Amino acid sequence: MHVQRQRGQMQPRDRGQVLVMSVGGMVVLLMLVGMVIDGGFAWAQRREAQNAADFASLAGTRLVAASLNGAKVADADVYAALIRIADLNNHASIPNLGTTDGPVYVDAAFGTVAPVTSRDEAIPVGARGVSVPSAQLTWQPFLMSLVGVSSMSASASAMAITVVGTSVPCVFCVIGNNPPPFSLQGGSTSLVVTGGAIASDGGLSAEGNPTIQSTGAGAAIDVYGAVSLCKNCITSPAATVLAARVPDPLAFLPDPVAGTTTIGAVDAKGSGTTVTLSPGTYAGLTIEANATVQLKPGTYYFKGDVSIQSNGALRGTGVTLIFMGPQTSFLPQSNSTVNLTAPALDSAEPFPGMAIYYARNNKGTLQLQSSSASSIVGTIYAANTLSLLDMQSGTSVASLRSMVVVGSANLQSGAKLAVTYDSTVNVRLPTGVARLVQ
DSSP: OOOOOOTTOOOHHHHHHHHHHHHHHHHHHHHHHHHHHHHHHHHHHHHHHHHHHHHHHHHHHHHHHHHHTTOOOBHHHHHHHHHHHHHHTTTOBOTTTTSTTSOEEEOTTSOEEEEOOSOSSBOOTTOOEEEEEEEEEEEOOSSGGGGTOOOEEEEEEEEEEEEEEOOOSOSEEEOOOSSSSEEEESTTOEEEEESSOEEESSOEEEESSOEEEEESTTOOEEESSOEEEOTTOEEESOOEEOSSOOOOTTTTSOOOOOOSOEEOOEEEESTTOEEEEOSEEESOEEEETTOEEEEOSEEEEESSOEEEOTTOEEEEESEEEEEOSSSOOEEEOTTOEEEEEOOOTTOSSSSTTEEEEEOTTOOOEEEOOBOTTOEEESEEEEOSTTOEEEEOTTOBOSEEESOEEESEEEEOTTOEEEEEOOTTTSOOEEEEEEEEOO
16 A cells, blocks of 8 residues: 655654754753853853952952061961952852962062961061962853753962062151150250151150150151150150050061070270171170270171270171170160171171161160260161160260161160161161052
8 A cells, every 4th residue: 555645744753853953953052052151150250260369369468568567467367368358259269278289478579488377477587478379269050050061160360569668667666665665864865866757655754855856758756655745845846646556667577596606705905906706606795995896797696795895996897786685785885986887788698787686585785875986877676675775874876877676765864866767778678568460
């Protein structure tokens, strides 16, 4: 029997083929639509991941800058900030945080210093910024999941540093808070600072009509705590009472560590006697009876007092004198001569721009009194609250081209101290400005 097909009539087998083709076409169309929709969303998420990386690296770097400017910031604070800022940016995450494959501190040349970890320890010395190699967002796609794509992700990286420059918060900084850490006595007593502010973290006491003056760029007299000034005290400009404490502007510096080999105490004395010393660790130094000690360029660590008596002289260019704790003092008498110049800022010495450095546990006395021929070029740092900058009655130093940071200061009747700040010969300071570099 012969069955003749009618024109235009679809048979069951043809319908199956068309159905397969239609389903296949719909799958392809769905994939194309999914690629457009999910691809567009992925592009937006990539932007969010970049924001997370940028803001996280900036947040970490601002904490590094705060640390360099004297704030107490721990490694764990930076760690927590990275997590918090990333999460605020669309709940991004930072992979490998706490390892060498995750965010790291970088130096001024963008080199790796150490990974950011959750340790409750100080930020590593040399850190100037934070690099975030990956901030990541992961999500379930809208349509691509229908064709087996269960998740998608986007990531981005960023690095920021804080600029190191010559900004100086104070030139004469008394950062102890055991009152009264900063006092001046006597009508002819004077402290004159040029090129920056005078600042005290524990009040200011002046008796007997002394002169306290700050001139030039950044001129100010800033005091945290009680201010007690005699009726006829001369202050220029007027003292400003601060609402916040005065930070240590040199807190970013590493605490010095003396060598393991100690040279015995040196005693130089006798008219016409000149003793030349080389860098090293010394038990102490005494100069008396018109003797002179000449220091070769380098770093000198003292575990005992340096005493300059009876017209003795101490001289050195390109030198740093470091006084180790717990109580080691620098004691030039009023008839002595001290001529010290710190290592140049491009020097390979550990503390360029530093002339006198007291270890942070040193409670010793720093006397600034000598003959009219004395001068010190470079930073003077004795930050322990019990370290005392002492100027006895009628003493003076002819020239200080220094930043002076001390725990306490006492200028007695008739003492005169003039300090001129020169950024080219003092320790280079951070400005605390964070900026993205990549």
